[in-house]
Amino acid sequence: MRSFRQRFLGNPRVALGLAWLGLVVAVALLADVLAPKDPFAIVGAPFAPPAGDFVLGTDSLGRDVAAGLIHGARTTMLIAVLSTLAAVGFGAIVGAVTGYYGKLVDDVLMRTTEFFQTIPSFLFAIVLIAILSPSAVNLVIAIATVSWPPIARVVRGEVLAVRSREFVQAAVVAGQRDSAILVTQVLPNTLSPLIVTGSLLVATAILFESALSFLGLGAPNQMSWGFMIGAGRSFMREAWWLVMVPGVAILLTVLAINLVGEGLNDALNPRLADL
Amino acid sequence: MGRQIDEVLEVHTGLGAPERRRRVLAMLEDVRLPEPERIIDSYPHQLSGGQRQRVMIAMALALEPALIIADEPTTALDVTTQAQILQLLKELQRAHGTAVLFITHDFGVVAEIAHRVAVMRHGEVVETGPAEAVLRRPQAQYTRDLVAAVPGLVPRARDEGAAPKPLLVVRDLEKTYAGSGGLLGSGGRTVKAVQKVSLDVHRQSSLALVGESGSGKSTLARCIIGLDTPDGGEVLLDGQRVSGMSRAEMRPMRRLMQMVFQDPFASLNPRQRVGEIIAIGPRIQGASRKEALERARELLSLVGLKPESADRYPHEFSGGQRQRIGIARALAVEPKLIIADEPVSALDVSVQKQVLDLLNELRRKFGLSMLFITHDLRVAATVCEEIAIMNRGVIVERGATAEIFAAPKHPYTQSLLEAVPGRQWFNALACTSSL
Known part of the structure; x- marks a missing residue:
């Protein structure tokens, strides 16, 4: 059988996904170098079409769309990754404790988890932001709060299975x-499904962040892809690129994460992938 | 069940439904199933393992084939059930005049059933011949090794100089499992897994606990080692009452008592290096990481593996090697008593012998006592000087191995001994080898 590395990197879909994600992460890290100016600064005439003075044109106030895209990558990725880490951490602890101790602990914590799952998650996130006030930290809290239950369920199931093993x-x-x-003993053996679920959660978190920013509930004074779409939506007919550019960025990034996540799953569970 | 046998007839014969039902009933009768009328309308889970295997045989016989291929048909069965199924196969084979290609790893079974034997290794047949000849005068080296590796029925004598003071005393131990009552909490079935069992293991001696599946022998072991809490009775280890201890109180006692597990594939954590696995016990008992890892290397060479194995992961080893690692783990805290729960039942017969030899050697070297749990009387006889026979949660007979083999008193012990496959062949072998 081929090694994990071969199975993972040899998969062309994974390679494509990783390439795009690598680009996004590099842009996010180098945002200040690539676009040193404030992305909110007015740099030219409003509604300049792409491929003119500005590669991706300008928006209704004359802000550079390319600079917004670059800085938006940083905000979006940072919030998505942090909220996923928080959700995975919290969900894994809850799942591990319920699965390992069982009985009353399991009942109490799993009913709580179900309580969180029954509330429509996006509405719940909106309510949380409305209560906490919009800010980057609160976005992370809100997204993590609505995304940990599936992680807890996955980890609980794995822990239940591993707990009864002889080792x-x-x-x-x-x-x-x-x-x-x-x-x-237990948690290291639940890692592979946790990694897969966690990686797919990043994609969901990006969508949450974008949707909240679109509604104006995102981090104020921080350019993000959702905010750009929200700001450009009233001019869709005059300036298509205002919505199109960040929209395509979100689409490609979410798609890339899904490809990598599926690839991870196939590589970690080679027997399932052959079916 | 009837429907499943019926399918064969429906596809291959032009008979009508009532006629087919009569044929199915006749077949169930043929394989000596009690109450064929009831069995024909029951589902597989309502039958026992032996009954299911009988139905499978009926299915295979449905079309009166000229050849039946039986792939380890009795491996998953208890020894008494196995004896019945082998008997049945022999009779049916004679009555119907079918040829049977019987695949097995057990030379005892071979001696019971075969006319001719072909021995296979690495995809090649190394030896064929009449059963009598192959079993008595094996030609190929591999066959000779296999025959020599079969645990015989020669009972082990009591070691001289074993101190009579007991190391482990179990008194009136009881364990009852309450069946879960389902959603509404009613109709739960309670299973008395262990009922008032008393036994003791003397210093530097070993006791085999023999029983068929469901006899409660594993539950008893789990209660002794503290993986299950007994409902009644007590366990004394080296004079101290360990039953009822909390896990924290138990921790120092772990030094005295360790366990070797049944499944060499499930009992080692796949994400830990072998060295770390062995080092867990000593580290809990207060050794530094470096000392414990050093000790793990020594133990690995002691159980016949390379010390460098410590840096590898369990999946890089074969079943027999993994069981050696499991033994090294149990020995790491230098215990006085080892509880071995079916330590060789998952292994091939030649590997089985190696592991049993290793256990024997280590027992002598460290002066260990052992409680050896097995379903196989042959294995029990080679390893232990004393045997306790367990059936349905009760110890029905116990005594020196030699005495039990010579004159079993309890009817259940007699039936177990009767059922050992290839008994006559073993006895013959023992006679020739002692001459």
Whole structure:
């Protein structure tokens, strides 16, 4: 059988996805170098079409769309990655505890998880932002709050399966504490589904962030792709590029993450991929 | 069940439904199933393993084929059921005049059923011949090794100089599993897995706990080692009461008692290096990481693996090697008592012998006591000087291995001994080798 690396990187869809994601991350990291000016600064005449003085044109106030796209990549990726990490961390802890201890702990925590899942997640995120006031940190909190339940469920299921394996019993016989068994024996064996679910969650987080910014609930004074679409939507007929450019950026990034996530899944579960 | 046998007839014969039903009933009768009228309308989960295997045989016989291929048909069955199925196959083979190609790993089964034997290795047949000749005078080296590796029925004698003071005492141990009552919490079935069992293991001696699946032998072991909490009775280890201890209180006692698990593939964490796996016990008992890893390397060479194996992951090893790692893990804290739960039942017969030899050698070297749990009387006889036979949660007979083999008192023990495949062949072998 081929190694994990070969199965993962040898997959052309994964290679494409990684290439695009690498570009987005590089742009996000180098935003200040690529577009040193404030993306909110007015740099030219409004509604300048693309491929003129400005590569991607200007918006209704004469701001550079390309600069917005570059700085937007930074905001969007940062919020998406941070909120995913928070969701995965919290969900994994809840899932591990419920799966390992079972019984009453399981009942209480899983009912709580279901409570979170029954509320339509986007409405819930809007309500949270409305209560907390829009800011980058609060965006991360809101997105993480609505996205942890699926992670908790995945981890709980895996922990339930791993917990009954003999090597966990061997650790009990050796005298390991519950916390040590969870961290050294159980959780490392739940990593592959966690990584796959987590990577796909980044795509969802990007969509959440963009949608919230579109509604004007995004981080103020920070350019983001959703905000650009929101600001450009009333001029869609006169200046198509205002919506088109950030829209395509979101589409490609979400698609790339999904390709990489699926590729991870295939590479981590080679037997399933052959079916 | 009836429908599943009927399918064969429906496809291959032009018979009508009532006629086919009569044929199916006749076939179920043929394979000695009780109450064919009930069985024909039941589902697989309502039958026992042996009954299901009988239905499978009926299915294979439905069209009166000239050849039946039986691929390890008794491997998953208990020894008494296995004996019945082998008997049935022999009778049917004679009555119907079919040829049977019987695939097995067990030379005892070969001795019971075969007329001719072909021994295979690495995709090649290394030896063929009449069963009698192959079993008594194997020609190929591989066959000779295989025959030598079959655990015999020669009971192990009590070691001289074993101190009589017991290391492990189990008194009136009880464990009942309450069946979960489903959603509405009613109709739960309780299973008395272990009922008032008492036994003791003396210092530097070993006791085999023999029983068929469902006899409660594994539950008993789990209660002793603290993986399950007994409902009644007590367990004394080296004079201290360990039953009822919390896990924290139990921790120092782990030094005295360790366990070797059944499944060498499930009992090692696939994400941990072998060295780390072995080092867990000593590190909990207070050794530094460096000391513990150093010790793990020594233990690996002691169980016949390279010390460098410590840096590799479990999936890089074969089943027998993994079981050696499991043994090294159990030995890491230098325990006085090892509980081995079917440690060789998942292994091939030649590997089985190697692991049993290793256990024997280590016992002598470290002065270990052992509680050896197995379903296989042959294995029990080679490893342990004392045997306790367990059936339905109760120990029905216990005593020195030699005595039990010579004169089993309890009817269940007698039936177990009767059922050992290839008994006559073993006895013959034992006679020739002692001459």
